[in-house]
Amino acid sequence: MKKRLHIGIFRSIISCTLVFSMSSCATTIGTPQPAEIDVRTLDVGKYPVDPYPISIQYPHDWHSARELAAIRLADAVILGTEINQDLIYGTGQVITLAPSSTLALTESNWAVLERNGFLYGFATGRTNTAVESAGVIFPGDNWISEPSRRKERPTFISILAMQFPDESSAAKAATELEDTDFRVAAEQNAPVLLPKYQNAHAHWRPGIPSLGSTLAIGRYVLYLNVGLPDPDLAQLVSVTEQVYDRQLPMLDKLPSLTRRQILELELDPHQVLDRTLVESRRAEPESESFAAWGLQGYLNRQFNATALQRAFETAGADGFGQSAISLVIRTRDRDAAHDLAPILLRPPLDEIASADPVPKIPNGNCAEHTNLSRIDRRERRFTCAITYNRYVSLVGSEQLIDAHQLAAAQYALLANTW
Numbered sequence: 505m506k507k508r509l510h511i512g513i514f515r516s517i518i519s520c521t522l523v524f525s526m527s528s529c530a531t532t533i534g535t536p537q538p539a540e541i542d543v544r545t546l547d548v549g550k551y552p553v554d555p556y557p558i559s560i561q562y563p564h565d566w567h568s569a570r571e572l573a574a575i576r577l578a579d580a581v582i583l584g585t586e587i588n589q590d591l592i593y594g595t596g597q598v599i600t601l602a603p604s605s606t607l608a609l610t611e612s613n614w615a616v617l618e619r620n621g622f623l624y625g626f627a628t629g630r631t632n633t634a635v636e637s638a639g640v641i642f643p644g645d646n647w648i649s650e651p652s653r654r655k656e657r658p659t660f661i662s663i664l665a666m667q668f669p670d671e672s673s674a675a676k677a678a679t680e681l682e683d684t685d686f687r688v689a690a691e692q693n694a695p696v697l698l699p700k701y702q703n704a705h706a707h708w709r710p711g712i713p714s715l716g717s718t719l720a721i722g723r724y725v726l727y728l729n730v731g732l733p734d735p736d737l738a739q740l741v742s743v744t745e746q747v748y749d750r751q752l753p754m755l756d757k758l759p760s761l762t763r764r765q766i767l768e769l770e771l772d773p774h775q776v777l778d779r780t781l782v783e784s785r786r787a788e789p790e791s792e793s794f795a796a797w798g799l800q801g802y803l804n805r806q807f808n809a810t811a812l813q814r815a816f817e818t819a820g821a822d823g824f825g826q827s828a829i830s831l832v833i834r835t836r837d838r839d840a841a842h843d844l845a846p847i848l849l850r851p852p853l854d855e856i857a858s859a860d861p862v863p864k865i866p867n868g869n870c871a872e873h874t875n876l877s878r879i880d881r882r883e884r885r886f887t888c889a890i891t892y893n894r895y896v897s898l899v900g901s902e903q904l905i906d907a908h909q910l911a912a913a914q915y916a917l918l919a920n921t922w
Contacts, residue, residue, distance in 0.1 A: 540919075541864060541865070541866075543912075543915065543916035543919050543920070545864065546863075546864055546865070546912040546913075546915065546916055547863065547908070547909055547912055548909055548912045548913035548916055549906065549909030549910075549912075549913065550909075551781060551783070551829075551909060551910060551913035552781075552782075552913070552917070553913050553916035553917050553920055554917075554920060555778060555917070555920055555921045555922070556778065556782070557778070558771060558772065558777060558778050558787040559770065559771050559772055559778065559787075560787075561786075561787035562771040562787040562788075562789075563787070563788065564767050564768070565788075566766075566767070567600070568788050568789050569766045569767045569769060570600040570623065570624045570766065571598060571600060571624075571789045571790060571791055571795070572766075572769040572770075572771065572789050573623065573624040573667070573761055573766045573769060574598040574599060574600055574624040574625060574626050574791070575598060575626075575789070575791055575795050575796070575797060575801060576758070576769065576773075576801075577624065577625065577626045577665055577667070577758065578596060578598070578626045578628075578797065578798075578800065578801030578804050578805070579758075579797075579798040579799075579800045579801040580665070580754040580755055580757065580758040580800070581596070581626050581628055581663055581665050581751070581754065581800070581801075581804055582663070582747070582750045582751050582754060583628075583630065583800070583803055583804065583809065583813075584628075584629075584630025584631075584660075584661050585630070585809075585810060585813075586750050587661055587743065587746050587747055587750065588632070588659060588661070588743075590632040590659065591630040591631060591632055591659065591660070591661060592630070592632070592808055592809065592810040593630065593631050593632070593633065593634045593807060593808055594628060594629045594630035594631055594660075594807065595628070595629065595805060595806070595807055596626060596627065596628035596629075596801075596804035596805045597626070597627045597628070597791075598624075598625075598626060598791040599624065599625035599626060599627055599664065599666070600624050600625075609664070609727075610684075612684050613681055613684055613685070616677055616680040616681050616684055617666070617677060619677075619680070620668055620673040620674075620676050620677040620680070621668055621669045621673050622666060622667075622668060622677070623666075623667045623668060623669065623761075623763075623766065624666070624667055624766075625664055625665055625666035625667070626664070626665055626801075626804070627662070627663065627664040627665075628662070628663050628804045629660060629661070629662040629663075630660065630661050630662075631658045631659065631660035631661075632658055632659045632660075633658040633660075634808075656733055657713060657731070657732075657733045657734075658731065658733070659731060659732055659733060660729075660730070660731045661728070661729075661730055661731075661743070661747060662728065662729040662730075663726065663727075663728055663747065663751065664726070664727040664728075665724060665725075665726055665727075665751075665755065666724065666725045666726075666727070667723055667724055667725075667760050667761065668723050668724075668725065669723070669763070670723060671720070671722055671723055673723075674720040674721075674722065674723050674724060674725050675720040677720070677725050678705060678718040678719060678720040678725045678727075679705065679718075681705075681718045681725070681727055682705035682706075682707065682716075682717075682718050685707065685716055686707050689709060692709050692710075693707045693708070693709050694707060694708060694709070694710055695707050696708055696715060696717075696737065696740075696741065698717065698741055698744060698745055698748075699741075699745075700745045700748070700749075701719060701745060701748050703719065703720075704717050704718065704719040704748070705717060705718045705719070706718075706741075706744065708737065708740060710735070710737075711735050712735060713731055713732045713733060713734055713735040713736070713740065714729060714730060714731040714732075714740070715729070715730050715731075715737075715740040715741065715744055716728065716729050716730075717729075717730075717744050719748065721752060721755060721756075722755075722760060723760040724755050724760060726748070726751060726752075726755075728744060728747055728748075730743050730744050730747065771787065771789055771796070772796045772825075773796060774796045774797070774798060774822065774823030774824070774825070774834065775823060775834070776796055776823040776824060776825035776832050776833070776834050776895075777794070777795070777796040777825040777827075777832075778825075778921060779825060779832050779895060779917060779918055779921045780825035780826065780827045780830050780831070780832040780897075780914075780917075781827060781829055781830040781832075781897075781899070781910065781913055781914045781917055782794065782827045782828070782829070782830075783827075783828060783829055792828075793826070793827060793828040794826070794827055794828070795825075795826050796823065796824065796825050796826075797823075797824040797826065798822065798823065798824070799816055799817075799821060799822055799824070801824075802816075802824040802826075803816070811847075812848075815844055815847045815848075816833075816844075818840075818843075818844075819833075819835040819836060819840040819841070819843065819844040819896075820835055820836025820837075820840055821833050821834065821835050821836075821840075821844065822834060829899060829900075829910060830897055830898070830899045830910065830914050831897060831898045831899075832895055832896075832897045832914070832918075833848075833895065833896050833897070834894060834895055835894050835895070835896060836894065837894050838891070838893050838894055840894065841891040841892075841893070841894050841895055841896040842867065842891050842896075844896050845867065845869070845889040845890070845891050845896045846869065846889070848889055848896065848898050849869060849870075849871045849887060849889050849898075850871070855873070855874045855875035856871040856872060856873055856874060856887075857871065857872050857874050858870075858871060858872075859871055859872040859886055859888075859904055859907075860904060860908075861888075862888055862890060862908050862911040862912060862915075863908060863912075864912070865890055865911065865912060865915050867890070867891060868888060868889070868890045868911055868912075868915070869888065869889055870886060870887065870888040870889075870904070870907060870908070870911075871886070871887050871888075872885060872886055872904075873885055873886075873887070884900030884901050884902055884907070885900075885901070885902045885903075886900060886901055886902070886903070886904045886907040887899070887900040887907065888900070888907045888908065888910070888911040889911075890911050890914060890915045890918075892915055892918035892919060893918070895918055897911075897914045897915075897918070899911050899914055
């Protein structure tokens with residue numbers, strides 16, 4: 505989960521109005537913050553604090569462009585809670601290359617995509633059971649038919665949205681994906697008709713409470729898997745149709761892309777990534793460690809998005825800059841950022857205790873995760889939150905002093921970025 509920074513003319517203005525004290529220059533532009541601190545006095549350790557023109561440096565290569573296209577698509581994929589409020593656990597995954605598709609597709613399915621010119625995709629899976637996130641995406645029949653692993657079979661919805669070069673290749677891919685899945689257990693599977701979507705392909709294995717379906721819509725293909733506690737075909741059909749009811753309008757609002765348009769995508773459409781602290785100066789988008797997300801796309805990446813969604817919507821959060829060492833969120837205004845920060849320090853499922861705040865930074869609060877066994881693998885022992893104007897940032901580290909330096913550097917970067 506990205507700005508236009510004109511270094512020449514604005515560099516001197518920034519240094520006068522933000523980096524140095526507010527009275528040190530004769531010319532100022534913009535509105536000064538009350539009690540603006542001198543960020544030169546902060547302990548930022550080894551971390552950079554100067555704005556980096558990432559959009560200028562972005563190389564627009566094919567691999568990077570597909571990452572951006574898939575991240576863009578994530579904003580047009582529904583959340584499980586839009587179908588069932590209990591489906592709060594899961595994660596999402598950018599799909600651009602075969603190795604990254606292992607959680608969402610089999611090798612034979614990937615061959616179908618390659619034959620038909622697959623461009624990019626985004627997969628998400630949601631369930632009502634708090635299991636390891638890696639087991640949520642497209643769990644399939646094997647996962648749902650092993651009651652020994654859990655007290656009862658879970659409810660889940662998995663969605664993979666993909667784009668192909670043209671309508672013909674998308675329609676062909678949808679048909680071949682269904683054929684490939686059906687042949688895995690041809691003697692046991694049975695075709696299923698969806699009354700509301702008779703162009704969709706669907707099948708199930710009688711007695712197993714899951715249903716798979718594919719549907720081509722223009723140059724997009726949707727690949728669904730729905731699971732319920734009981735093998736009730738009418739209910740499986742109903743839920744699958746509900747997913748299409750909500751998902752198809754989302755894709756209708758997102759124009760598909762030509763290859764040239766994919767290469768022309770902006771690295772930072774939400775204008776947050778150039779404000780996000782990075783350890784190495786690079787400009788290649790990567791969904792795990794260097795990406796700009798919209799609200800829907802970012803929620804699709806969270807293990808438990810329900811509480812966060814309410815907080816983000818209240819704050820008017822609409823842009824998320826993510827790096828390997830920082831997360832920057834753009835909110836409606838300064839007050840919204842201030843209100844959001846303490847909520848982000850108390851994520852769902854984690855047990856935390858207060859830690860020493862960041863030196864010199866107003867409201868630079870920190871927390872320690874005290875139950876490491878329950879922490880998402882992307883979390884760190886210490887987390888700090890800082891705010892600057894309408895932006896709030898989270899940083900984390902295994903060492904408190906490093907977390908403090910990260911937070912200080914992130915604050916300085918926000919102050920230094922025009």
